[in-house]
Amino acid sequence: MESPKRRMAFKKLKGRCIAELLPLGCTLHLLASPQTEANHKVSQAASNCLRTKVAFRTKAVVYYTEILRNSYVQLQQTACLALKCLKAMESVEQEVELWWSSDEDLRSAVRETVLSYAFNTIVPDKLIINLEALDLNPALCNWVLDFLTCRPRW
Template sequence: MESPKRRMAFKKLKGRCITELLPLGCTLHRLASHKVSQAASNCLRTKVAFRTKAVIYYTEILRNSDVQLQQTACLALKCLKAMESVEQEAELWWSSDEDLRSAVRETVLSYDGLQC
């Protein structure tokens, strides 16, 4: 908070409702690529607007041709317990990349016992 830019940004955010501060795609991408921490996934899961945007973003990434991005998106969806993306994940089940198939399998199996 020492730089003037950070102070100005903080002042702009101060007093805003948490639901107004929807995450940007780049923020969600960064979270996924750093293997979404439990605290971050809890926050995204509990804030409906955040979670909705995150699920849409990560589900869209599943269609990307970059296998690494698909894998991290899959694991982010697992942290979010996003059963609504299971059909898109199932499409990756037959991928030629073993790590991606493993991430998909891990994600889909994590939904066992969850209710829609």
């Protein structure tokens, strides 16, 4: 929690009914911003909050997907991680466009998000075809394929 302003905003949200929050941009931004916090407990709490607020998932996915088009890298990174929490497979095309960003933190967030979708929702063979199309190292692609096909599915 970097600033007193953010702390105050979180206090205002605490105890409110989700229907009262009407997923406004400022609410969604506030829930996404802690995703990049160094303090793991803060980022985990924000992730849990995003996951449990099913009532506004559709608006949240649209909002965060739009942010991916923003030129501010920090916003793109937090939006990407928020979409990961929401398991928003529908935004994967916009996320992959950021794969070649010059910012390592953003690329890392995109990789983490896109690969998180793969574990139980994407057929491993199709994922490997897409990863190879991105000119990833063949050894890495084979490792991912082995990992996904040699593990229990739940």
